[in-house]
Amino acid sequence: MKVLIAGGNGSMGPHVIAALRGRHELRVTDVTPAPPGFAHEYRQLDAGDHDGVIAAAAGMDAIVNLSVSRTDRRGAFDANVRGNYNLAVAAVRHGIRTIVNTGPYYQVAGPAYDDFDFGLHPDLPPQPGTRLYALTKALGHEVLRVFSERHDLYVQTLLFYLMRDPAASRRLDANDKGGVGQDMIPPYIIAWPDTGLAVRAALEIDRARLPSRCETYFVLPAVPHGKYRNDKLGRVLGWEPPHRLEYLWMRRIDR
Numbered sequence: 001m002k003v004l005i006a007g008g009n010g011s012m013g014p015h016v017i018a019a020l021r022g023r024h025e026l027r028v029t030d031v032t033p034a035p036p037g038f039a040h041e042y043r044q045l046d047a048g049d050h051d052g053v054i055a056a057a058a059g060m061d062a063i064v065n066l067s068v069s070r071t072d073r074r075g076a077f078d079a080n081v082r083g084n085y086n087l088a089v090a091a092v093r094h095g096i097r098t099i100v101n102t103g104p105y106y107q108v109a110g111p112a113y114d115d116f117d118f119g120l121h122p123d124l125p126p127q128p129g130t131r132l133y134a135l136t137k138a139l140g141h142e143v144l145r146v147f148s149e150r151h152d153l154y155v156q157t158l159l160f161y162l163m164r165d166p167a168a169s170r171r172l173d174a175n176d177k178g179g180v181g182q183d184m185i186p187p188y189i190i191a192w193p194d195t196g197l198a199v200r201a202a203l204e205i206d207r208a209r210l211p212s213r214c215e216t217y218f219v220l221p222a223v224p225h226g227k228y229r230n231d232k233l234g235r236v237l238g239w240e241p242p243h244r245l246e247y248l249w250m251r252r253i254d255r
């Protein structure tokens with residue numbers, strides 16, 4: 001497939017590119033300039049640029065949205081809301097039927113759910129709260145949901161929270177803050193490379209297997225705490241994160 005990756009020059013971009021490289025043809029956009037020696041087609045583009053986004057999506061088969069702005073008021077609306085609107089319009093204009101969107105889990109399970117101690121799932125009624133990041137991401141999510149209702153467009157939103165380099169974490173000593181044997185707090189974490197694999201699983205799924213044209217997933221390995229449920233990954237995508245990160249939540253017993 002020809003895949004447009006919006007916001008591909010951030011932290012998650014390289015992991016998504018690594019997971020898709022050699023399987024798909026990539027066109028990457030971001031508001032920042034291309035990294036030196038970048039190996040794929042690259043366009044410097046603001047997600048809020050309506051015409052630019054439509055032009056960038058021409059000839060593509062699918063869109064992955066990684067763009068995010070967290071604290072700047074204008075930037076948050078441009079990247080997180082208008083960006084999704086522009087991508088959805090571009091998808092409809094070019095007959096693109098797949099959008100894989102991303103965001104933090106609290107754009108669905110925000111502060112109103114903090115006291116729940118188990119069983120939170122991605123199909124809860126969204127309660128993002130009023131934090132700019134969560135609220136604008138939730139608005140962008142809603143924009144895509146409405147487009148998927150009105151158009152032949154399949155939107156999947158992957159929600160993350162914390163990421164770890166699995167190799168680096170493994171080297172931590174049990175006494176290090178947040179290290180081995182300290183319990184996984186909060187219990188929502190994933191290995192960086194698995195973020196790219198999750199995007200790949202959502203991109204490559206046969207659309208006929210999706211329960212609806214708008215699906216949302218909590219993307220984390222199965223953890224015993226059970227506060228956040230990840231079962232939809234296996235049930236719908238047929239995929240689970242290969243890194244289970246047990247060493248983060250298993251307690252070391254000193255005798």
Ligand SMILES: NC(=O)c1ccc[n+]([C@@H]2O[C@H](COP(=O)([O-])OP(=O)(O)OC[C@H]3O[C@@H](n4cnc5c(N)ncnc54)[C@H](O)[C@@H]3O)[C@@H](O)[C@H]2O)c1
Pocket residue numbers: 006007008009010011012013029030031032045046047048065066067068069075078079102103104105137159160161162163
């Ligand atoms: N990094 C995390 O810890 C984390 C946690 C939870 C969820 N997420 C989600 O994962 C996705 C990827 O995040 P990330 O970690 O790569 O974030 P990042 O901040 O590292 O990268 C975001 C990218 O978006 C680009 N961007 C910002 N404003 C833009 C605009 N107006 N137009 C075009 N590009 C713009 C930035 O230049 C940057 O390259 C986002 O949806 C984010 O909400 C990330």
